[in-house]
Amino acid sequence: METLVPAFDFHRIFVAPWTTEFPTFGWIVLMGFLVGAACGLVGNYLLLRRLALMGDAVSHSVLPGLVVAFLLSNSRGTGAMFLGALAAGVLATLIIEVIHTKTRVKQDAAIGIAFSSLFAVGVLLTALYTSQVDLDAECVLYGEISFVPLEPMVEVAGLTLGPASLVRMALVLLGVVALVVMFYKELLVSAFDAGLARSLGVNPTAMHFGLMAVLSIVVVSAFEAVGAILVIAMLILPGATASLLTKKLPWVHAGAVVHAALSAVLGLHLGVWLECSLAPAMVVAGAGVFALAWVFGPEEGLIARWRRQRGGGPEPVRAP
Amino acid sequence: MPTATTFRAQGGRRGGMAAALVAGLLFPGVLHAARVSDVAGADWLDQAARFLSFRDLSVRYAVCGAVLLGVCCGVLGGFVVVRKMALMGDTLSHAVLPGVALGFLWNLSKDPVAIFVGATLAGLLGTGMVRAITHTTRLKEDAALGLVLASFFAAGACLVTMIQRLPTGSKSGVDKFLFGQAAAINSGDVWLMLAVTVLVLGLVGLFYKELLIVSFDGGFARASGLPVAWIDRGLMLLLAFSVVIALQAVGAVLVSAMLITPAAAAYLLTDRLHRLLWLAAAFGVAAGVTGAFFSFLGHNLPTGPLMVIGASTVFAGAFFLGPRHGVLARWWRRRDRAARTRRENTLKSLYRIGEEADFAAEGATLTELARLRKETLEDAQRLATDLVRHGLATQSDDLVYFTPAGRQRAAEIVRNHRLWELYLTNSANIAADHVHEDAEKIEHVLGEEVVRDLERRLNHAAVDPHGRRIPTAGEIHRAAGLSGESGRK
Numbered sequence: 001m002e003t004l005v006p007a008f009d010f011h012r013i014f015v016a017p018w019t020t021e022f023p024t025f026g027w028i029v030l031m032g033f034l035v036g037a038a039c040g041l042v043g044n045y046l047l048l049r050r051l052a053l054m055g056d057a058v059s060h061s062v063l064p065g066l067v068v069a070f071l072l073s074n075s076r077g078t079g080a081m082f083l084g085a086l087a088a089g090v091l092a093t094l095i096i097e098v099i100h101t102k103t104r105v106k107q108d109a110a111i112g113i114a115f116s117s118l119f120a121v122g123v124l125l126t127a128l129y130t131s132q133v134d135l136d137a138e139c140v141l142y143g144e145i146s147f148v149p150l151e152p153m154v155e156v157a158g159l160t161l162g163p164a165s166l167v168r169m170a171l172v173l174l175g176v177v178a179l180v181v182m183f184y185k186e187l188l189v190s191a192f193d194a195g196l197a198r199s200l201g202v203n204p205t206a207m208h209f210g211l212m213a214v215l216s217i218v219v220v221s222a223f224e225a226v227g228a229i230l231v232i233a234m235l236i237l238p239g240a241t242a243s244l245l246t247k248k249l250p251w252v253h254a255g256a257v258v259h260a261a262l263s264a265v266l267g268l269h270l271g272v273w274l275e276c277s278l279a280p281a282m283v284v285a286g287a288g289v290f291a292l293a294w295v296f297g298p299e300e301g302l303i304a305r306w307r308r309q310r311g312g313g314p315e316p317v318r319a320p
Numbered sequence: 321m322p323t324a325t326t327f328r329a330q331g332g333r334r335g336g337m338a339a340a341l342v343a344g345l346l347f348p349g350v351l352h353a354a355r356v357s358d359v360a361g362a363d364w365l366d367q368a369a370r371f372l373s374f375r376d377l378s379v380r381y382a383v384c385g386a387v388l389l390g391v392c393c394g395v396l397g398g399f400v401v402v403r404k405m406a407l408m409g410d411t412l413s414h415a416v417l418p419g420v421a422l423g424f425l426w427n428l429s430k431d432p433v434a435i436f437v438g439a440t441l442a443g444l445l446g447t448g449m450v451r452a453i454t455h456t457t458r459l460k461e462d463a464a465l466g467l468v469l470a471s472f473f474a475a476g477a478c479l480v481t482m483i484q485r486l487p488t489g490s491k492s493g494v495d496k497f498l499f500g501q502a503a504a505i506n507s508g509d510v511w512l513m514l515a516v517t518v519l520v521l522g523l524v525g526l527f528y529k530e531l532l533i534v535s536f537d538g539g540f541a542r543a544s545g546l547p548v549a550w551i552d553r554g555l556m557l558l559l560a561f562s563v564v565i566a567l568q569a570v571g572a573v574l575v576s577a578m579l580i581t582p583a584a585a586a587y588l589l590t591d592r593l594h595r596l597l598w599l600a601a602a603f604g605v606a607a608g609v610t611g612a613f614f615s616f617l618g619h620n621l622p623t624g625p626l627m628v629i630g631a632s633t634v635f636a637g638a639f640f641l642g643p644r645h646g647v648l649a650r651w652w653r654r655r656d657r658a659a660r661t662r663r664e665n666t667l668k669s670l671y672r673i674g675e676e677a678d679f680a681a682e683g684a685t686l687t688e689l690a691r692l693r694k695e696t697l698e699d700a701q702r703l704a705t706d707l708v709r710h711g712l713a714t715q716s717d718d719l720v721y722f723t724p725a726g727r728q729r730a731a732e733i734v735r736n737h738r739l740w741e742l743y744l745t746n747s748a749n750i751a752a753d754h755v756h757e758d759a760e761k762i763e764h765v766l767g768e769e770v771v772r773d774l775e776r777r778l779n780h781a782a783v784d785p786h787g788r789r790i791p792t793a794g795e796i797h798r799a800a801g802l803s804g805e806s807g808r809k
Contacts, residue, residue: 004425006481052462053407056469103645108406109584116577117632120625123574125497125620141498141573142477149375229414229573230477231471240463256733283474295459302456 005276011314013273025148025272029264031166035222037259038173038239039231042218044252045211047239048191054093055235058212059219059228060115061092061108063122065141066220071129074271078168081220088218093209094117106183119228143279165224179214187211188249200237226275226279235285237263240292244297262289371616377644379616381510382502382569383396384495386608386627387565388513389578393522394604394708396562398597403535408447408460410576411469412556414564415446417476421483430485430494432508444558446472460544476572500571500624502612514563520558524597531555532593569608572593581631582607583640588645605633661704661764664705667712667730668737668763669693670720675788683721723794738761738784745785746778751789752785 017025046052065088073080092114102311123140129134138144151163161167180187188208190197192203197204215235222231242255266289267282274281295302335646371379400409423435424479446468483494496504507697523529533541534551541548557578566575582603586596640647669692673684690700704720707713712726722730737759744755766774775793784790 004486032660033361047460047463048461052461056407056410056466102647103588103639105401105587106404106406108404109401109560109580112406112410112576112580113584113632113635116581116628120574120577120628120632123622123625124629127625129744142481153780189657193752229473230470233474236463236466236470239458240467243459244457274478274482275485276478280474280477283470284478287467287471289472292472298458299365304468305456 005076006273008273014151017268017272020290024149027163027166027267028145028278030162031145031148031169031225032279033261033265034169035167035225036234036238036263036282036286037230038169038176038218039222039234041173041176042211042215042233042251042255043188044239044242044249044256045191046215046235047243048249049211050235051211052309053108054251055117055215055219056094056232057111058089058215059223059231059235061088061118061122062216062220062223063089063228064088064118064125065122066223067122067125067129069127070227082205082217083104085220085223086213088118088220089212094214115152139224139227141227141229142277143223143225143230145279145282146277148225165221166214169221169225172218176214178216226283230264230279233286234260235304237283237286237290241293242284242299244293259286259289262286321675345372354681364800367617368613371613378503378505381505381507382612382616382623383609384510385502385505385569385586386612387568387605388510388517389562390582390604391601392517392604393566393575393578394582394586394600394602395520395524395597396555396559397579397581397604398586398593398600399531399535400559400579401583401587402593402596406576406580407465408450409559409563409579411450411465412443412447412560413572413575413579414469415472416440416443416560416564416567417497418442418471418479419476420567421476421479422496424494425479426597432512435567436512439564439567442476443563444557447556447560463516473572474769479636496571496780497567498573499622500567500574500627501570502569502615504624505568509565509568516561516565517617520562522560527551527554528594535593552556569612569623570627571622574624574628576629577631578604578607578779581628581635585631585635588635588638588642603631603634607634612654642719662703663706663710663712664729664733664764666693666707667726668733670713670722671730671734672727674722683719686720688717689720693752728778728796733763735791735796736771738788738790739771740766741786742778742781742784742790743774755785770785 043055046055052129062079062085065084065086067084069080069084069087090223095114095118096107096110099105099113100107105113123241125169126136126140148166151165151183154161154164154167162170184205186197186202190202190204191199197207219231219235222234227236238259239252241259242252246252261280266285268278270285271278271281293301295304298304345799364417370376374380374383376743397409399408409522416439419438419440422442425440426434439446447466450461450464453459453460459467460732474520480494480498500606524783530541530546530551531545534546534548541551563575563579566578570578583596583600584718585603586599588594590601607627607630610630611623614626614630615621615623634690638646641649643649652769666689669689673688673692686697689704690697692702694701705722706711708715712723712729714723738787739760740759741752741755744750744758745752780792782790782792
């Protein structure tokens, strides 16, 4: 009889994924890293703007957009997918705005109402048209990162680049990096001081909607790999972990990328060991890395704090 | 507002009603123990008839479950919404998943009690974690909520996929906890739900006053010596309970909507907490039962999304049709106000025409009205017809006359306008040629008391900054009383 936790076999868990099974697991790890890095970079700005839960809202509402786009266009083309996701993301943002400006329902409840309704519609459509949209409940929740190596390979000029969704994710990551580099100053200023941003000629509203648009694109490209809920972890965990260790934004970005790589590799080993779904395993590994930073962080870790308190030294002044 | 005692009585009565309903649905008559999935594919009309006849045991269980979870989530959701804890509810509902899986692993079966204990513990651990992260790091609450939500959910997802790999796990129905399947509710689940609902209603009834104070004025609650931290923890525990009993029917992913949406809809309709709780419970029941009904009709459709769509429909209804805060009602009020303002402006123009002729002429011609308002004759005619329809004027040929009511209102508006102009020039030192615009707006909304006050402050001045006479109160009363009897001067 099979057991819940399979026996610990060093070769199967740590050696095989990098040798004999590398053609499969290599793509999966790479995809996990690309998703984590792209989400982490965007997520840093969500964290700075206290918009972490907009990530929650947008990631849930992308689902009906995807399904409707697939149904209308009768294909799974990238264009239809991005358009559907963008429309859904904008719709969610609009519903939230309308509810909390026109009624006395507060923003938190408005977010809850908007994303749960849209997500419910998406799940129902998925259940009704499973065959047409080629999505199922499992995929919606945990994604199907293990299917990435099975996708048709993209070839450019005779050179095999990789599975289609991985190439798409890589392009999105490049786009995100380019945007972060190009608009570094604008993003920084408008995240920390909207008034100053306006006086410097940066339009904060445009920045907000631009950020939401980029968020929708990133979330939808990551959707098939990690699903609607795990993507929230991909958005928040890298930046949250990095910001426990450093305060400088460039270092937070770098830390987020490192966190993405760590959680992809560790998650792969965890998932192979436990024989469970790989995307949740990557998130669990990422959460583990966060917990390590939380406890052992040199400046603000729980242990460092405890020792400072015991030593009777004054608490350092915390940034408000 | 009911006192704690009357509310306790109401809570007890409601618990009793729920118990009677549950007992009535569970025990009588012939039992057709068909599972919903066995009959999928039958004609949907037959399905509807079967559902409504309550012949099947699974239907009875599903309806009981929907009613109980609707009441429970609705009542606690009221506190969630007024205390701005909606996203905490969301995190709580995702964080229970690993507990569900562990509870299932306890003896590898769907034991309601084991799952209940596991899920409650996981939920409380998750909310505790949120608090710990916000207290000991620089991360803000939103980040902590999202982080815990997704990490716990991922851990649960790992466990669920591991369970499904087991030979007994694949048909365990543990995946039904994700999107909910009301048809999977059995009698053990219903009894557990009933126990939790009675507990929740009892405690909310007992401590209604305390919960009310803590929810709306934490500072006052602390000052009056209430154990606020313990009340908060108790509320969180009850929330965890109600999320967990709703899991089976709604699923971990969407159960937060059952907390938020019915209560938010109720919040649009009333200002009183106790009424809000009643309404939220009713909306929760309505959403739950319609969700169960439609999921029975379709081919094994997940129940959770259907319940959520039901709740969102109720919210949309309250949003558009609510009598006081609804979009339609507000639009109607605005339109009404605009029409009244237009009528009053016409009255004012008629008054000005009369005033220029020292009230010697009877009424005003349409031509004069059109000229003063710089409008076409047709528009002037339309305005006059509107006045006639509201009993403020009469018209014969092209002459428009005030009725007594119309004349009184006209004098009032002119008085308000001129008083306000005078007030702005005298008290706010605004130049006399800048006060007209402001007075144009405020003349329609000045109440009788404010007018008295203005008159007193301005020493009952008789002339406005432009040298025109301000109608006095006596004149206005006379206008209303006499003009009908002795005609105009």
